[in-house]
Amino acid sequence: MESIVAIFENTLKWIVENIDGPLWDITVLTLLGTGLFFTISTGLVQLRLLPQSLREMWFGRASSGDSLTPFQAFATGLASRVGVGNIGGVATAIALGGPGAVFWMWITALIGMSSAFAESSLAQVYKVRDPNGMFRGGPSYYISRGLKAPWLAVAFAITLIFTFGFAFNAVQANSIVEATKNAWEWDANYVGIVLVIVTAAIIFGGVKRIGQVSARVVPMMALFYLIMAVIILGMNIEKVPAVLSNIISSAFDFSAMAGGMFGALFSKAMLMGIKRGLFSNEAGMGSAPNSAATSDAKHPASQGLIQMLGVFVDTIVVCSCTAIIILMSNDYGSETLRGVSLTQKALEFHVGEFGLHFLAFILLLFCYTSIIGNYAYAESNIRYIRNKPGFVLAFRLLVLFFVYFGAVRDGGIVWAFADTVMASMAMINLIAIVLLAPIVWLVLKDYQKQIKAGKEPVFNIEDHPELIKRGVDPTIWKQN
Numbered sequence: 001m002e003s004i005v006a007i008f009e010n011t012l013k014w015i016v017e018n019i020d021g022p023l024w025d026i027t028v029l030t031l032l033g034t035g036l037f038f039t040i041s042t043g044l045v046q047l048r049l050l051p052q053s054l055r056e057m058w059f060g061r062a063s064s065g066d067s068l069t070p071f072q073a074f075a076t077g078l079a080s081r082v083g084v085g086n087i088g089g090v091a092t093a094i095a096l097g098g099p100g101a102v103f104w105m106w107i108t109a110l111i112g113m114s115s116a117f118a119e120s121s122l123a124q125v126y127k128v129r130d131p132n133g134m135f136r137g138g139p140s141y142y143i144s145r146g147l148k149a150p151w152l153a154v155a156f157a158i159t160l161i162f163t164f165g166f167a168f169n170a171v172q173a174n175s176i177v178e179a180t181k182n183a184w185e186w187d188a189n190y191v192g193i194v195l196v197i198v199t200a201a202i203i204f205g206g207v208k209r210i211g212q213v214s215a216r217v218v219p220m221m222a223l224f225y226l227i228m229a230v231i232i233l234g235m236n237i238e239k240v241p242a243v244l245s246n247i248i249s250s251a252f253d254f255s256a257m258a259g260g261m262f263g264a265l266f267s268k269a270m271l272m273g274i275k276r277g278l279f280s281n282e283a284g285m286g287s288a289p290n291s292a293a294t295s296d297a298k299h300p301a302s303q304g305l306i307q308m309l310g311v312f313v314d315t316i317v318v319c320s321c322t323a324i325i326i327l328m329s330n331d332y333g334s335e336t337l338r339g340v341s342l343t344q345k346a347l348e349f350h351v352g353e354f355g356l357h358f359l360a361f362i363l364l365l366f367c368y369t370s371i372i373g374n375y376a377y378a379e380s381n382i383r384y385i386r387n388k389p390g391f392v393l394a395f396r397l398l399v400l401f402f403v404y405f406g407a408v409r410d411g412g413i414v415w416a417f418a419d420t421v422m423a424s425m426a427m428i429n430l431i432a433i434v435l436l437a438p439i440v441w442l443v444l445k446d447y448q449k450q451i452k453a454g455k456e457p458v459f460n461i462e463d464h465p466e467l468i469k470r471g472v473d474p475t476i477w478k479q480n
Contacts, residue, residue, distance in 0.1 A: 009409055016416040020423075027423040028274050034284055034430045035111030038118050041437065042444055046113035046308060052451070053305035084175040084367050085280030086314065087359070088340040090322040092415070095338035097272030099243075100250030102323040104273025105280070109315035112283025116311045118433045118440045121304030122146070123289030124297055125439060128473055130383070135476075137293025138377075139286040140384045143432045145471030146439065152428065156286065157381035159425035164287060165378030165399050167418040170406025172367040172374070174414045177407045178340045183360035192407030195371075196400045202372045203379075203396055221365040222318060228358065229321030232350045236328045243327045275419060278426065281314040285422065286429030290377040299457040301447035325350065339411060375399055439470065 039046065057071055093101035119139065126145050127137030139160070144153035173195055180186040233240070251269055282288055288307045297303045322343060326332045329346035337345055340363065347355025382395045406414050433440070442464065450457040461467060461477035468474050 008405060009413060012413055012417045016413070016420050020416060020420045023420065023423045023427075024271070024275065027427055028271065030427060030430050031108070031115075031274065031278065031284055032111060034434055035108075035115045037434060038114035038437070038440070039111055041441065042114055042117070044114075045117055045444065046110065046312075049305055050309070050312070053309040056302045057306045057309060084172055084340070084363070084370065085276065086318045087322055087343050087363060087366065088175050088178075089276040089280050090319050091326055091337075091342035091346075092339050093272040093276035094323065094326055094332055095342055097267075097269040098250045098253070099246045099323075099327055099332075100248075100253060100267070100269030101273035101276065102247045102320070102327075103251035104270045105277035105315055105319055105323075108274050108277030109281050109283065109311050109319075112278075112281060113308045113311045115284035115430070115433065116281075116288060117301075117304040117308040117444075118437070119284060119286060119289045119429065120292035120307035121300045121440055121443050122433060122436055123293040124295070124300035124303045125443060125467070125472055125477075127293040127476060129476065130387075135294050135296065136380050136383065138290035138380055138384075139429045139432060140381055141293070142289075142436060142471075143428075146436050147432060148471070152432070154385060156425065156428045156432070157384050159421060159428060160286065160290075160381045161378045161395070163418070163421040163425045164374040165382075165395065166402040167414075167421045168374045169371050169399060170402045170409075170414045171411075171418045172370045173403045173406035174409070174411045175340050176364060176367045178411060179344065179360040179363040182341055182344050183356045188408050192404040195368075195403050195407060198368070199371055199375075199403055200396075200400055203375045203399065221362055221369070222313075225318065225362055225366075226321055228347075228351075228355075229324055232325055232328065232347075235350065239328050243324065246327065247323070277315060277319075279418070279422060280319055281311045283311045284430050284433070285426045286432075287377050287425075290380045291373070293380075299447055299450075299459040300443045301459075302457065304443070339415075371403065439467070442467075 090102070090105070093105065097104075122142045123137045123139070126142040127135045128141065130136050140153040140157040143156055144150045173192065176195065177186070177188045177191050180191055181188065251273075253267060253269065278285060288310065292303045292307045295303050295306075326343060326346045329349040331337065331345065331349070332342065340359075344356050344359050347359050349355075351358075378399070379392070379395070382392055385391075443459070446459065446463070447457045458479060459477050460479045461472065461474045462479075
């Protein structure tokens with residue numbers, strides 16, 4: 001096993017060293033450009049309809065059959081978003097990019113909320129019903145059916161499988177090991193083995209079980225973490241103005257350049273903030289649409305608004321909590337501390353040794369639900385490529401291997417590999433949703449028209465027959 005793991009590690013190092021830099025230069029420009037495009041073309045949908053997104057999440061109709069309720073789909077999406085990116089990712093961004101990286105995480109989220117609305121609405125429009133009666137969908141489906149480009153859909157599915165099924169799950173496992181080693185000195189090999197066992201128990205139960213588990217665990221763990229952050233904020237309220245001033249002033253310090261093809265355009269704070277912001281909230285990446293499509297929503301825009309809310313909660317709320325905890329401590333500028341260890345050290349500074357153990361426990365929940373949420377995304381795309389029991393079984397076994405790989409290998413290569421495949425996946429999806437923008441606008445207009453008329457929005461394909469020619473399954477949206 002050790003020799004196999006070593007071969008994988010050397011292969012990943014070669015990929016990262018030759019691809020990551022140039023790819024991220026292009027991805028940053030595309031990510032921000034797409035977010036601005038949808039922000040302007042939808043009339044600031046992320047601000048205008050944010051209150052409506054809360055109503056959609058809580059009062060969406062119950063699912064039929066095995067489909068997920070709007071809240072379960074939201075929780076599954078949040079399970080993948082809220083995790084090590086909010087704890088270790090924010091810490092890494094601050095350690096490498098300075099306090100200004102937090103500002104660029106906020107900007108990435110605020111702009112990206114419109115991209116999240118677009119991609120999740122498209123996932124609903126182009127969802128299909130599988131033989132078991134469940135809805136499936138996501139970028140692979142709207143690329144294939146909406147753009148008539150099945151080859152590009154397969155390419156996206158492959159990048160998502162590598163990103164979420166393999167790389168991100170390795171990152172989550174690696175972070176669990178780091179946190180538990182700091183707090184309880186647990187052995188990485190044993191932690192890896194246990195993670196494989198408990199992950200297998202969930203992923204062999206199917207996406208419905210993932211939604212049920214996430215709907216119970218995610219709100220609870222997020223609440224505990226938020227309470228801790230509020231307590232620390234109250235203990236250090238006099239430091240808030242200085243912290244905010246430090247974040248803003250550092251955000252525009254271009255003395256430390258990022259390097260690379262467009263290095264003159266990006267500071268380290270900007271690049272790290274955008275990288276870690278995308279890792280955390282996944283806005284525009286093409287991941288959340290996979291869970292958004294599983295919801296039995298009455299209108300595509302309903303789920304688009306719910307997933308848009310997920311980006312807000314993930315970054316503006318949860319990531320800001322981590323930033324506050326770190327920036328109000330005394331050693332966030334340490335060159336030796338980054339990632340989960342930095343956040344744990346900051347908590348220990350504020351509340352003593354309890355903080356070290358508290359974060360280790362919370363991170364176990366965050367990362368574990370992220371692993372199963374990541375798996376749900378990847379499984380949908382595996383079934384898109386080849387929906388055969390043997391093929392799915394082989395994929396599940398590979399997922400378990402990467403969980404173990406992440407647990408026992410160095411965090412640097414695991415994070416770098418995740419960055420590379422994440423950028424590849426995001427680029428394909430961002431191009432696709434821009435090309436499908438007219439459908440996003442049509443869906444949003446239909447939704448707003450019904451809201452303005454005082455109706456509960458219900459999408460009827462008979463009102464938009466042109467969509468059938470654009471690859472939409474008419475049986476999904478035909479109302480009785």
